[in-house]
Amino acid sequence: MRTRAPPRLAAWLLEEFGSSARMEALIGDLAEQFASGRSPLWYWHQAGAALVLDLRRALRTHAPSFIAAVLLGYAVTELWRFGNSLAFSSVYRNLDTSRHGLTQDTLMRFLGLRGAQASLTVLTFLTGWLVTRVHRAHPRAVLAVFALSLVAQRLPGAAQLIARGLDGSLPWARVIPELVPLGLQSVLTLLVGLWMIRREGFSQMRLQVRLVAILTLALTLGSAFFYDLWKVGVLSYPPAVRFPVDAAEIASGAYLAVLFWRNFKEPRHDQIPHNPPGSDRSGEHRGGTRRRHAESAG
Amino acid sequence: MRRQAPIGPFHWVYRVERLCRLYFIIIIDEMKRSREFLAQHELIVMLAVLRLGREAYGVPIAAEIADKTGREMLQGSVYATLERLEDKGFVVSELGEATPLRGGRAKRYFRLTAAGVRQVQQAQRALQSLWVDLPQIAGKT
Numbered sequence: 001m002r003t004r005a006p007p008r009l010a011a012w013l014l015e016e017f018g019s020s021a022r023m024e025a026l027i028g029d030l031a032e033q034f035a036s037g038r039s040p041l042w043y044w045h046q047a048g049a050a051l052v053l054d055l056r057r058a059l060r061t062h063a064p065s066f067i068a069a070v071l072l073g074y075a076v077t078e079l080w081r082f083g084n085s086l087a088f089s090s091v092y093r094n095l096d097t098s099r100h101g102l103t104q105d106t107l108m109r110f111l112g113l114r115g116a117q118a119s120l121t122v123l124t125f126l127t128g129w130l131v132t133r134v135h136r137a138h139p140r141a142v143l144a145v146f147a148l149s150l151v152a153q154r155l156p157g158a159a160q161l162i163a164r165g166l167d168g169s170l171p172w173a174r175v176i177p178e179l180v181p182l183g184l185q186s187v188l189t190l191l192v193g194l195w196m197i198r199r200e201g202f203s204q205m206r207l208q209v210r211l212v213a214i215l216t217l218a219l220t221l222g223s224a225f226f227y228d229l230w231k232v233g234v235l236s237y238p239p240a241v242r243f244p245v246d247a248a249e250i251a252s253g254a255y256l257a258v259l260f261w262r263n264f265k266e267p268r269h270d271q272i273p274h275n276p277p278g279s280d281r282s283g284e285h286r287g288g289t290r291r292r293h294a295e296s297a298g
Numbered sequence: 299m300r301r302q303a304p305i306g307p308f309h310w311v312y313r314v315e316r317l318c319r320l321y322f323i324i325i326i327d328e329m330k331r332s333r334e335f336l337a338q339h340e341l342i343v344m345l346a347v348l349r350l351g352r353e354a355y356g357v358p359i360a361a362e363i364a365d366k367t368g369r370e371m372l373q374g375s376v377y378a379t380l381e382r383l384e385d386k387g388f389v390v391s392e393l394g395e396a397t398p399l400r401g402g403r404a405k406r407y408f409r410l411t412a413a414g415v416r417q418v419q420q421a422q423r424a425l426q427s428l429w430v431d432l433p434q435i436a437g438k439t
Contacts, residue, residue: 003399011401022377028396028403029356029373035399050374057378 006034010047016194019138020054058138066142069135073127073146074153080123088116095231106232113228128193143193150186173239177227180246187253209259216256219249341421342367343379344388347408348418355394355405380408388414 014027030050034043059066085092091112100106131146132139158179165175202210223245230237336344346362347354356376363371383389394405410418 005401020377020381022381022391022406024403025356025393025406026373026377028400028405029360031401031403032357032397032399033373046373049372050377053372053374053378057381 003035006031006043007040007047010044014047014050017051017140017144018054019058019141023050023054026050054138055141058141062135062137065135066138066145069131069142070146070149072134073131074149076130077123077127077150080119080126084116084119084123087119088112091116096233097230098233100233102234106234109232110228110234113231114225117224117228124188124192125196128189128196132193132197139197140194143190143197147186147190147193150189154186176239176243176246180250191253191256206259209256212252212256212259216249216252219245219252223249336417336421339371339375340379340383341418342371343376344383344410344414344418347380347389347410348415352407352409354408359408383414387411388417 011027011031014023014030018026020026030043030046034040091109095109127146128143131142135142161170161175161178164170165172202213205213226235226237226245227242229235230242342363343359346359346366349366350358350362356373359380360371360373360376363369363376380389380391384391388411389408390411391406391408394407396402396404
């Protein structure tokens, strides 16, 4: 008989952002009650409350390091961006997308844009690592708050662009390329951070995940490569090609996130089963575990 | 020996310093007391754990509380309380078996430590002594 599976998104949120050491047991308890007939609304209510309680506890017990981690990540991001704008200002100045072929100037500008992009990629990895290092007690929660703060910081700019697109003062063909990278850094920071927390090597991933990861990477790098060639005027990169590639990039990134959720559920270090207090119960399901323990003891 | 309050323009510094010291003592005292005394829901969760014995994990604990008190306690709240009790050294936990019904996740069984049992006994004695000779509670409910 198939058991009722709880709402996936709620379960995923608990799994990914619950930082308490007891979260695995709590998710199991909720799944058990859901299977016995509770409603999806009940599950969402319980999951939401558990996350709020978890965050409150994290803030109460580790507030200084939690706040320090977010602020440090934020400060590094801002400093890095400022340094980037100084270092690559000449590259960004007077970009002309009308085609004028490959010259020494366009080549240098293209390399400059690539350098700026590489620098921002390093920043994504650095902040993801830094934030989870400074606040080790609740790495997922601090990472989520940091990524959300990056989104929140860019919301006014995004709203302004959308407003200009709506009133027609800026064509959508120019608004969309500005909006795509707005949230991309936050999403990438979150994904990179989660991957770093899990410490899973590429070779350990399942084939399907590896393929999607390669596809996402190829689309991201390829799209950025052609964008830069278009920005310096070497290549024509019309919206009819640009936007589907952007959409494919986002879709593949989202699918990768789904695969992360489905395939990367490994037990945490504190989930190694022991005999429960009632030793008479121990033989029911865990004969294998007991055998392994006996073997390792021997 | 009590310090003499300085006279002159720095008198207010002395007063602020004394006030700060007083607040500090109150906060520390409150923190100590919060560790010593059990909150009502902590006591309820500990009693549920005691009642369930070897079957005390999240689901039956919440069910027992709902059954005996008539109050539905959030599962997350049960765990938050148990975690706090564990930090205080009143409760210990161990992982049990994983079942397909739970999505393959292990149960976490809780039991009271000797210090936890002492706390419950103290709370019982305190409550019983407070009830003794108490005149019937008047008023509408």
